[in-house]
Amino acid sequence: MNIPQTSLPRVVIVGGGFAGLALAKGLEKKEVQVVLLDKHNYHTFQPLLYQVATGGLEPDSIAFPIRKLFNNLKYYHFRLAEVLKIHSEKNEIETSIGNLEYDYLVLATGSKTNFFGNKNIEKHAMEMKSIPQSLNIRSLVLENFEEALLTSDFEERKALMNFIIVGGGPTGVELAGALAEMKKGILPKDYPDLDIREMQINLVQGSNRLIDAMSAKASEKAEDFLADLGVNIWKNLRVTNYDGDRVTTNTDETFKAATVIWAAGVQGETVDGLEAQCIVERANRLKVDAFNKIIGYKNIFAIGDVASMTSENNPYGHPMMAQPALQQGKLLAKNILAELKSKPLEPFVYNDKGSMATIGRNKAVVDLPKWKFQGVFAWFVWMFVHLFSLIGFRNRVIVFLNWVYNYIRFDRESRLIIRPFKIKNNQSFK
Amino acid sequence: MNIPQTSLPRVVIVGGGFAGLALAKGLEKKEVQVVLLDKHNYHTFQPLLYQVATGGLEPDSIAFPIRKLFNNLKYYHFRLAEVLKIHSEKNEIETSIGNLEYDYLVLATGSKTNFFGNKNIEKHAMEMKSIPQSLNIRSLVLENFEEALLTSDFEERKALMNFIIVGGGPTGVELAGALAEMKKGILPKDYPDLDIREMQINLVQGSNRLIDAMSAKASEKAEDFLADLGVNIWKNLRVTNYDGDRVTTNTDETFKAATVIWAAGVQGETVDGLEAQCIVERANRLKVDAFNKIIGYKNIFAIGDVASMTSENNPYGHPMMAQPALQQGKLLAKNILAELKSKPLEPFVYNDKGSMATIGRNKAVVDLPKWKFQGVFAWFVWMFVHLFSLIGFRNRVIVFLNWVYNYIRFDRESRLIIRPFKIKNNQSFK
Numbered sequence: 001m002n003i004p005q006t007s008l009p010r011v012v013i014v015g016g017g018f019a020g021l022a023l024a025k026g027l028e029k030k031e032v033q034v035v036l037l038d039k040h041n042y043h044t045f046q047p048l049l050y051q052v053a054t055g056g057l058e059p060d061s062i063a064f065p066i067r068k069l070f071n072n073l074k075y076y077h078f079r080l081a082e083v084l085k086i087h088s089e090k091n092e093i094e095t096s097i098g099n100l101e102y103d104y105l106v107l108a109t110g111s112k113t114n115f116f117g118n119k120n121i122e123k124h125a126m127e128m129k130s131i132p133q134s135l136n137i138r139s140l141v142l143e144n145f146e147e148a149l150l151t152s153d154f155e156e157r158k159a160l161m162n163f164i165i166v167g168g169g170p171t172g173v174e175l176a177g178a179l180a181e182m183k184k185g186i187l188p189k190d191y192p193d194l195d196i197r198e199m200q201i202n203l204v205q206g207s208n209r210l211i212d213a214m215s216a217k218a219s220e221k222a223e224d225f226l227a228d229l230g231v232n233i234w235k236n237l238r239v240t241n242y243d244g245d246r247v248t249t250n251t252d253e254t255f256k257a258a259t260v261i262w263a264a265g266v267q268g269e270t271v272d273g274l275e276a277q278c279i280v281e282r283a284n285r286l287k288v289d290a291f292n293k294i295i296g297y298k299n300i301f302a303i304g305d306v307a308s309m310t311s312e313n314n315p316y317g318h319p320m321m322a323q324p325a326l327q328q329g330k331l332l333a334k335n336i337l338a339e340l341k342s343k344p345l346e347p348f349v350y351n352d353k354g355s356m357a358t359i360g361r362n363k364a365v366v367d368l369p370k371w372k373f374q375g376v377f378a379w380f381v382w383m384f385v386h387l388f389s390l391i392g393f394r395n396r397v398i399v400f401l402n403w404v405y406n407y408i409r410f411d412r413e414s415r416l417i418i419r420p421f422k423i424k425n426n427q428s429f430k
Numbered sequence: 431m432n433i434p435q436t437s438l439p440r441v442v443i444v445g446g447g448f449a450g451l452a453l454a455k456g457l458e459k460k461e462v463q464v465v466l467l468d469k470h471n472y473h474t475f476q477p478l479l480y481q482v483a484t485g486g487l488e489p490d491s492i493a494f495p496i497r498k499l500f501n502n503l504k505y506y507h508f509r510l511a512e513v514l515k516i517h518s519e520k521n522e523i524e525t526s527i528g529n530l531e532y533d534y535l536v537l538a539t540g541s542k543t544n545f546f547g548n549k550n551i552e553k554h555a556m557e558m559k560s561i562p563q564s565l566n567i568r569s570l571v572l573e574n575f576e577e578a579l580l581t582s583d584f585e586e587r588k589a590l591m592n593f594i595i596v597g598g599g600p601t602g603v604e605l606a607g608a609l610a611e612m613k614k615g616i617l618p619k620d621y622p623d624l625d626i627r628e629m630q631i632n633l634v635q636g637s638n639r640l641i642d643a644m645s646a647k648a649s650e651k652a653e654d655f656l657a658d659l660g661v662n663i664w665k666n667l668r669v670t671n672y673d674g675d676r677v678t679t680n681t682d683e684t685f686k687a688a689t690v691i692w693a694a695g696v697q698g699e700t701v702d703g704l705e706a707q708c709i710v711e712r713a714n715r716l717k718v719d720a721f722n723k724i725i726g727y728k729n730i731f732a733i734g735d736v737a738s739m740t741s742e743n744n745p746y747g748h749p750m751m752a753q754p755a756l757q758q759g760k761l762l763a764k765n766i767l768a769e770l771k772s773k774p775l776e777p778f779v780y781n782d783k784g785s786m787a788t789i790g791r792n793k794a795v796v797d798l799p800k801w802k803f804q805g806v807f808a809w810f811v812w813m814f815v816h817l818f819s820l821i822g823f824r825n826r827v828i829v830f831l832n833w834v835y836n837y838i839r840f841d842r843e844s845r846l847i848i849r850p851f852k853i854k855n856n857q858s859f860k
Contacts, residue, residue, distance in 0.1 A: 001580070002579060002580055002581075002582060002623070004623070040846075040847065041572060041576070041845075041846065041847045042846045042847075058488040058489070058490040058491070059488070059846070059848065060488040060843070060844045060846060061488070063846050064843075065620070065843065065845045065846065067619075067620035067621070067845075068619075068620065068841075068843070068845075071619040071620065072619070077623065079576075079579070079580075080573075080576040080847070097580050098580070131846075131848065132848065142471060143510075146471070146509075146510040149432060149509070150431070150432055150509075150527050150528070151432075152432065189497075189498075189501040189502070190495070190497035190498065190501065191497070193432070193434070193507065392843065393835075394831075394832070394835050394841075394843050395843075397831060397835075398828060398831065398832075401827060401828065401831070402824070402828075405823075405824050405827075411824075413490070413494075413495065413498070413822065413824050413825075414490045415471075415495045415497075415498075416470075416471065416472045416489070416490060416493050416495065416561075417470065417471045417472075417510070418489065418561065418562065
C-alpha cells in the first residue's frame with residue numbers, strides 16, 4: 001500500500017464508525033501518522049438508518065465522506081479497503097489493496113448482524129446495518145405494495161402486506177414505529193386500491209419485554225405507543241426459521257410473510273489472524289483490558305462494538321452502542337499519546353449518559369441516569385440529541401428540514417424504489 | 431392487470447417523465463380514467479442528473495414519487511410496469527404485469543442513450559439517463575481516484591484520472607464543467623497524495639462547436655468558460671471505439687482512460703407492436719401528426735422525446751428536451767377531452783422559450799428568443815428556472831439549500847460511493 005513512510009509512529013485504524021473517528025479526531029495534529037481503512041468511503045450514522053429504510057430521510061444526509069474529515073490533516077491517510085488478516089508477528093496487516101505495517105493497530109470494525117447460525121434466515125431476511133441494506137428494505141416494502149396491487153389472491157396479498165420485525169430492541173421498536181406511521185400516513189394515500197387494514201406489522205421479541213436494556217417504565221410506554229399505532233407485539237416468542245414464505249417460531253405460532261427484518265442480534269466484526277483465546281465466543285467480540293488493548297497483544301487494540309471489556313459488575317462488556325464507542329475512541333487517543341511519552345495510561349470508565357428510543361411522532365422514551373421520561377418532551381430530546389450527534393453542518397440542516405417537513409405534512413417523501421426488483425438476496429451489493 | 435372497470439374512457443399513459451405527467455395533470459378531475467405506467471415509481475428531473483453524478487445533490491431531491499402526485503385523484507391509477515408490446519388490433523397492451531385494454535394509448539416513453547450500434551462503447555462507457563446511472567458515474571469517478579492512490583505506475587494512474595466525455599451538447603458541457611469544479615475544489619483536498627494536475631477532463635465534440643443547438647455566442651462563451659476551468663475541448667473529433675482501456679477516434683488521436691461518459695446521442699424509446707413505417711429510423715422516434723397522433727393509428731399518441739412531429743421548417747422534429755414534452759403533454763390533455771366531446775382539435779405549435787446550460791459557478795449561457803446572455807446573471811437565471819421547474823416543495827427547498835451550501839463552501843458533500851466496486855457493466859442495476 002502506498003502510504004508515505006515518515007519518522008512518526010503509525011497508527012492504523014480499521015473502521016470509520018463512531019469509535020474509529022473519535023480516535024482519529026483525538027490524534028489530530030499530534031506526533032503520529034494516522035491511516036484509516038474502511039470498506040465504505042463514508043461514515044454511517046447508524047441510529048438513523050431506520051428512517052432511510054422508511055422513506056423519511058435520504059441516505060446522503062446520514063452519511064459523511066470520511067476524506068472530508070481528513071482535509072488539511074497532513075499525516076492522515078484514508079484508504080478504501082477491507083482488512084483480510086492480521087500478521088501480528090510482523091506488525092503487518094493484509095488488506096484487499098496490499099499489506100501495511102503498523103506501530104499501533106486499532107480494530108474499530110463494529111458489528112454485523114447475528115443470525116445465530118441460521119442460514120435460512122440469513123438468506124431470506126433483510127438486515128439493516130448499512131445504508132445499502134436500508135435502501136433495500138425501503139425498496140422491498142414499496143415493491144411488496146406494488147405487487148400486492150396485482151394479485152386477487154387474498155392469502156398472497158396478505159403475505160405481501162405482512163411485515164415481521166424480529167427483535168424488540170431499539171432498532172426493532174423504532175423500525176416498527178416508523179412502518180406503522182407509513183401505514184397511517186402515506187401508504188393508504190399512495191395505494192387507495194388496497195385495503196390498508198390488511199397490512200400487519202408484527203414485532204417479535206424473545207424476552208418478556210421490549211427494549212429490555214432500558215427501564216421497565218420505558219418498556220411499558222414503548223409497548224403502549226406501539227400498540228396505539230397498531231403494531232402487533234409478540235413477547236416471549238422466538239423466531240426459529242424463515243423460508244422466504246413462512247416464519248416459524250418456538251411455539252405453534254407461524255406467520256406467512258414476504259418481509260422479515262432481522263434485528264434480533266449483532267455480533268462483533270472480527271478480523272482473522274488473532275489468537276482464538278482473545279475472542280468471546282458468545283458475541284464474537286474481542287477481549288480487551290481496561291485500556292482497550294486486546295488480551296495477549298502489546299500494540300493491538302479494539303474499541304467500540306467489537307471490543308468486550310468486562311469487569312465484575314459488567315460481565316458481558318459494554319452495550320454495543322454509540323456512547324461506549326465514542327468514549328473508548330476518545331480515551332484511546334489520549335492513551336496512545338501517553339504511551340508514546342511513556343506516561344501512565346488511564347483505564348476506561350464508562351460514563352452511561354442514558355439511552356433513548358423513538359417510536360413515532362411525539363412518542364419517545366428516554367432513560368437518563370437520574371430521570372426517566374416518555375412522550376412528547378422525550379421525543380424533542382431524542383430529536384435534539386440525534387440532530388447534534390450527526391456529523392456535518394449540511395447534514396444537520398437537511399435532516400432538520402426533512403423532519404420539520406415530515407412533521408407538518410405527515411409525509412415522508414423519500415420513497416423511491418432505488419434498488420429495485422426484489423434484490424434482497426443479491427449479496428454482492430451489501 | 432387489476433384496474434377497476436368504469437364507464438369512463440380509459441387513457442393509458444406510458445412513462446412518467448415531463449410529457450406523461452403534464453398530460454396526467456391536464457386530465458385531472460375530468461371524465462376519464464387515467465392509468466400511468468412507468469418502470470420506476472418516481473419521476474426523474476433529468477436536467478439535474480449531472481449534479482447527482484458529481485456529488486452536488488442527493489438523488490431523492492431530483493426525483494418525485496409518482497403516486498404522491500396521484501393522491502386523492504379518484505380515477506387515477508399508477509402501476510410499476512414495463513410495456514412489452516402494443517396489440518393495437520385489440521386496443522390492448524402487454525406489460526410485465528399483465529395485459530391492459532385502453533381507449534386512448536399515449537406513449538411518453540422518452541429517450542435512451544444512442545450508441546449508434548457500437549457494442550463496445552455500449553459495454554464499456556457510462557451513460558447518464560437515469561438516477562442509478564448517475565450514481566454509477568459518481569461512484570466510478572471516486573473509485574478511480576481511490577484506485578489511482580494505489581498504483582505507482584504512471585501510465586495506469588493517468589488513465590484512472592483521465593475522463594473522456596463524448597458529446598458536446600448541454601449534457602456533456604454541464605458534466606464537464608461540474609467535473610472541472612470537482613477537480614478545482616474537492617478532489618485536491620480529498621486526495622492530497624495525488625497530483626491533481628494528472629487529472630484530465632476531455633470533452634469530445636463531433637461538430638465544430640459546442641452546444642451547437644444554441645447560438646454561436648453561447649457556444650463561444652461555453653467554450654471559454656470550460657477552457658478557463660481547464661477542460662480540454664476537442665472539436666471535429668469523433669470517438670469510434672472504446673475497449674475499456676483505450677479510446678480511438680476518427681483521427682490519429684487516442685486516449686487511454688478508465689472512464690468514458692457517453693453523452694453523444696439519444697434515441698426514442700419505442701415500444702414493440704407498431705407498424706414499421708411509423709418509426710423514423712435515424713432517431714428511433716415515432717412519426718406523429720400535428721395532434722401527436724401516431725401516423726396510421728386512431729387512438730395511439732406519442733408525446734415528448736419519442737415523438738417526431740415534422741414540418742417544412744422543422745424537418746427533424748422538435749428538440750428532445752423538457753419544453754416540447756411539457757407543451758405536448760398539456761395540449762394533448764385538451765385534445766383528448768375535445769375529441770371525447772367531438773370538438774375540433776388544436777394543432778401543436780411549439781413555443782420555444784429558449785434554452786440554457788450551466789458550466790459552473792457563476793457561469794452559464796442563456797438563449798432567450800429575443801435576448802442572449804452569458805455569465806453570472808445567466809447563472810442565476812439558470813438556477814431560478816431549474817429550481818422552480820422541480821416537482822415538490824420539499825425538493826425545491828432541499829436543492830436550494832444544497833446549492834447555497836455548495837456555493838458558500840465551495841463544496842459538494844454527496845460524495846458517497848453508494849453503488850460500489852466498478853459495477854458499470856452490471857446491466858441488471860440500470
